Amino acid sequence: MRIRRHDREPIREAPLLAAGALIVAGVLLMRSDPEALSMPRRRGSLASAKRRYRRGDRVGAVAQETRDRVADVLPSNLAAGIGRSVLFAGIGIVLARVLDRLADDRSASKF
Numbered sequence: 530m531r532i533r534r535h536d537r538e539p540i541r542e543a544p545l546l547a548a549g550a551l552i553v554a555g556v557l558l559m560r561s562d563p564e565a566l567s568m569p570r571r572r573g574s575l576a577s578a579k580r581r582y583r584r585g586d587r588v589g590a591v592a593q594e595t596r597d598r599v600a601d602v603l604p605s606n607l608a609a610g611i612g613r614s615v616l617f618a619g620i621g622i623v624l625a626r627v628l629d630r631l632a633d634d635r636s637a638s639k640f
Contacts, residue, residue, distance in 0.1 A: 551619030558612025566607040
């Protein structure tokens with residue numbers, strides 16, 4: 530007895546389902562505020578880092594100044610930034626699929 534192999538087409542809507550999942554995940558990440566993704570806030574001033582440096586705590590002073598400068602650039606919680614990126618990825622997939630279908634429909638109708 531021979532087992533037949535059936536060729537199955539991939540689900541055409543799979544990218545749209547994945548995009549929908551990305552959009553939902555992005556919105557949930559943007560609305561949540563998990564403590565694990567909270568970034569440290571600026572604690573001292575540049576003057577206090579310079580005082581630490583002069584007292585001999587060079588590593589601590591450099592670490593404090595670096596942390597404070599990075600904290601100025603980063604958002605207070607990374608979940609919003611990650612959520613925004615995931616949301617835009619989902620929207621990009623949806624737009625690409627819609628434009629792809631529009632292009633296929635128009636090119637097929639010319640022939």
